[in-house]
Amino acid sequence: MDPSEVGRINRALNKMSKLYRVAKARKLAAIGLHPGQDVLLWLLTQEPDGMTVKELAARLSIEPPTATRTLARLEGGGWFRREPVPGDRRQVRILATEAGHALVPAIERAWAELAEEALGETGEEWREIALTVLEQANDRLRRIVGDDVLAEE
Template identity: 75%
Template sequence: MSEAMRINRALNKMSKLYRAAKARKLAALGLHPGQDVLLWILAQEPEGMTVSELAENLGIEPPTVTRSLTRLEGGGWFRREPVAMDRRQVRIVVTEAGHALVPRIERAWEELAEQAMGEVTAGEREVAISALERANDRLRRIAGEAALAEE
């Protein structure tokens, strides 16, 4: 098998397996993949965020954020507050219950990272992280170039 095939296969398999393992961990918290990041980002803003601000921060479209929030609503992890200057908008603010969930989300992320890396040395871990970060940077540029080409 060629190196290119091995890399593609490994990245595709890792992506699927990581998402499945993350889904299993998050299910124990009552969350689905993506909802963890949304809540975590919201929790970083004490005054909350509008749907547009949240969408921009996540790099996704506002309707996608709205759908995610609708799915999350039953958990009581956030509340909607009207924006004083613009009644058409609402500010999404994390509740006490949401803030209490954040450390559990972070713990799930830490456990998953440890389980995924296994028993590798600190040096091997640093090499793997650096390689993944550089690959992400390159893919971000490629994806950005593709988005520009579509316009």
């Protein structure tokens, strides 16, 4: 790869990563969430029986203390509740409440708006090419750093 192309690719990926994070943070702030909280809450709503903190952390590819801190920050919203795990006093199941479920359409709308705004008027064929290239790059990077670095978003 030509050195100028290497620089251009690195600048574009770094810039996109930073801009995406800021844009996502702004969209989520409008509904009272921070990045990461959206994925955690959305995931909880997909599990009718809830999850333990350990299960939630594993699904998000984060450490249990990180999941615990994120839950603590979300606690004031009333978007989930904790229930004891029968037979294990040390464990609790985290379940999305009606308020948590009610927030999902706003989360999904924020995600959809961000995707639309990021790709703009790009045609379907070019979107498919862009997604294929990004997914292949993610797969190659995942092989280098491992599966546990980033949660699926």
